[in-house]
Amino acid sequence: MTRNEFIGKVAGECISNDVSLKIIQKGSVCNYSGWFDANRKELVCAYKSPNGFETLIHEYNHFIQWKDNHDFWKKCDGYNNLFLAWKEGFYDDITKNKLTRAFNKAVELERDCEIQSIKCIKKYNLDVDVKKYIKEANSYLFSYHFVRNNRDWPNKSIYTEPIVSQMPEEILPFENYKKGVDKDGKSVIVLYERLST
Numbered sequence: 001m002t003r004n005e006f007i008g009k010v011a012g013e014c015i016s017n018d019v020s021l022k023i024i025q026k027g028s029v030c031n032y033s034g035w036f037d038a039n040r041k042e043l044v045c046a047y048k049s050p051n052g053f054e055t056l057i058h059e060y061n062h063f064i065q066w067k068d069n070h071d072f073w074k075k076c077d078g079y080n081n082l083f084l085a086w087k088e089g090f091y092d093d094i095t096k097n098k099l100t101r102a103f104n105k106a107v108e109l110e111r112d113c114e115i116q117s118i119k120c121i122k123k124y125n126l127d128v129d130v131k132k133y134i135k136e137a138n139s140y141l142f143s144y145h146f147v148r149n150n151r152d153w154p155n156k157s158i159y160t161e162p163i164v165s166q167m168p169e170e171i172l173p174f175e176n177y178k179k180g181v182d183k184d185g186k187s188v189i190v191l192y193e194r195l196s197t
Contacts, residue, residue: 001124003053010060014043017067023047036062061116079105087147107144107177115171138167145180146192154195163191
């Protein structure tokens with residue numbers, strides 16, 4: 001399936017489910033490359049971001065999580081929203097246990113989305129380097145530790161070669177992301193420390 005055909009498929013499914021699709025020809029929107037918001041019923045993609053098409057695939061699969069697996073989506077998305085709101089400076093009084101739960105559910109939701117995105121790329125034979133996608137997905141998943149430790153995203157891209165080259169070539173069990181370790185038990189969180197300067 002070509003990229004345009006896939007965009008058409010996403011648009012059709014969004015229309016069928018009363019979801020607004022906004023593919024914006026910019027590098028970012030509100031400092032994000034994209035999102036799916038079930039409450040606003042919108043899927044947004046900054047298509048000119050470095051991985052614009054991959055972002056669309058990822059956000060489409062959040063839409064699919066919401067559409068096809070409401071229980072899982074509801075279980076995780078509320079915590080994901082709480083974690084992101086905390087990152088934005090809200091909920092200063094959140095307990096450590098609740099923040100940990102929000103972090104875990106956010107990562108669980110994102111990990112599942114990455115698994116579905118990889119299946120989607122393969123199913124539709126999309127023009128995406130799967131090995132590279134998986135390594136970048138791992139960088140994204142592990143970067144949540146940076147957010148938790150710094151209450152912000154890194155100042156520099158998490159998709160730089162020094163980081164991505166050290167990422168696993170497969171999606172790991174959830175426990176690895178929860179602990180911030182690769183398949184050999186080695187911490188990968190330190191890789192992100194230099195991105196804050």
